[in-house]
Amino acid sequence: MKFELFYPQWKDRAVTFSYDDGQIFDRRLVDIFNKYNLKATFHLNSGTLDTEGFVKTQELKSLYQGHEIACHGVAHEYPTHLSQERLVQEFYQDRCSLERETGRIIRGCSYAFGEYDERVINTLKNLGFAYSRTVESTETVRSFADLR
Incomplete structure (x- = not known):
């Protein structure tokens, strides 16, 4: 048996909005999205956080309310250049911090400089992420479940 999944109103495609780094410009961007009832994912x-030019920890819950928060690594390091231990630390600590500060379960991730890399993808899967976005085009949308 074959199933086809659709978006609301039987649409077969969707547009997604995804932004990285948690810069102060997100404040205005979130206001615009909220005004037009649009949703986005913010990779933080x-x-x-709490450094010049970036949003404050104390505003995470309210600023991104109604939008998805995802990991982007603690220090925005190049993951393919990290040892396995540092790679795990970079994303596990990021996830723990964001979950603690927001009270949400963080399911998604985009890793900095996002070239597709099996070691990085497998590590993120093993850390419990449901998906990760890269900047490299794969000509398709895939979840970790598709990468068997």
Whole structure:
């Protein structure tokens, strides 16, 4: 038996909005999205929160209310250049910090400089992420479940 999944109103495609780093510009962007009832995913670096030019930890819950928060690594490091231990630390610590500060379960991730890399993808899967976005085009949308 074959199943086809559709979006609301039987649409077969969707547009997604995805933004990285948690810069202060997100404040205005979120206001615009909220005004037009649009949703986005914001990939945050927990290590840059509360620093100049970035959003504050105390505003995460309210600022991104109604939008998805995802990991982007603690320090925005190049994951393919990290040892396995550092790679795990970079994303596990980011996830723990964001979950603690937002009270949400973080399911998604986009890793900095996003070239597709099996080691990085497998590590993120093993850390419990449901998906990760890269900047490299794969000509399709795939979840981790599709990468068997």
